[in-house]
Amino acid sequence: MKLNSINSNGCSVCKTGKENYTTFIAGAFRGTEYYQYDYRHTDGELFSTVAKSLEECRKQRDEWLSKKQE
Numbered sequence: 001m002k003l004n005s006i007n008s009n010g011c012s013v014c015k016t017g018k019e020n021y022t023t024f025i026a027g028a029f030r031g032t033e034y035y036q037y038d039y040r041h042t043d044g045e046l047f048s049t050v051a052k053s054l055e056e057c058r059k060q061r062d063e064w065l066s067k068k069q070e
Contacts, residue, residue, distance in 0.1 A: 006020040006021065006022050012040070012048065014038040014039065014046065015040060016040050017042045018039070019039045019061075020037075021036060021037040021038070021054060022035070022036050023036075024036060032052065033052070034050050034051065035054050036048075037049050037050070037054070037057035037058075037061070041065070041068070045068075047060075
């Protein structure tokens with residue numbers, strides 16, 4: 001699900017068990033595109049990251065989920 005903004009008034013709008021993401025260009029890094037990614041776990045905890053690809057964001061989320069289950 002790609003939205004123009006994944007925040008409202010500075011707070012994530014990510015629903016429980018879902019992911020939201022959007023892309024942005026970081027001017028300080030000479031036009032490199034990044035993904036801002038949120039995932040809200042079914043327990044309500046929010047995972048948020050920024051990476052150069054959606055695949056990398058999801059990899060980081062999966063690692064976070066694995067650590068949560070330990």
